[in-house]
Amino acid sequence: MNKILISVATLLFVTACATTEANMSNNPNIVTVKDIQHHNYILAEIDGKTYRTAKNAMSPNISFGEKMHVSGSMCNNYFGQGELKNGVLTVKALGMTEKFCADRTLNNLDRKIGQLLSDGAKLTLDNDGQNLTLSNASTTLKFALKDYVN
Structure with missing residues (x-):
């Protein structure tokens, strides 16, 4: 009898975890590692205003590598180990x-970008995954997908 109860409890626990993960990955409002890993995005807007890169200048960007290694550049290059939890x-x-x-x-x-990433930035992706937004209470940076390899 104990083996049956343990088996049922384990099955319920695994099902609940799988359902929660499935709900998070199906929820378009919650960005997951799978959504952004191995992608590069270039800056398109700062607080709702279109950003244009100066002629012959590199575009500010953010990239997501293996194990959520975050890197990019604005004026300076930045990098670090990211953690993505509940879309933040x-x-x-x-x-x-x-x-x-x-x-x-x-x-x-x-x-x-330093403040956003250090304090925690809410991430959102538009419906087709082409635009990534990082935001907090005072700043919103919108990036357009521009992978190095298509």
Whole structure:
């Protein structure tokens, strides 16, 4: 009898976990690692305003590698080990190069991306997965999918 109860309890637990995972991956409002891993996104908007890269300049970006390694550039390059939980991305030990950029907007973006990733940024993807938004109470950065390899 005990073996049957343990088997039933285990089955219920596994089913509940699988259902929760399935609900999260089917919920378009919750971004998962699978949704963003191995993708590169370039900056398209800052707080609702279109961002245009200066001619011959690299576009600010964010990329997601193996095991949620986050990297990218604004004025400076940044990198760190990310954690994605319930659609919120956090990079606690964010590293960043420290050069001065003549473009004030890019210097300001270094601060914004650092704050977003350190404090936790809510991630959203549009329906076709082409636009990724990182946001908190004061900043919204929208990125367009631009993978290195199509």
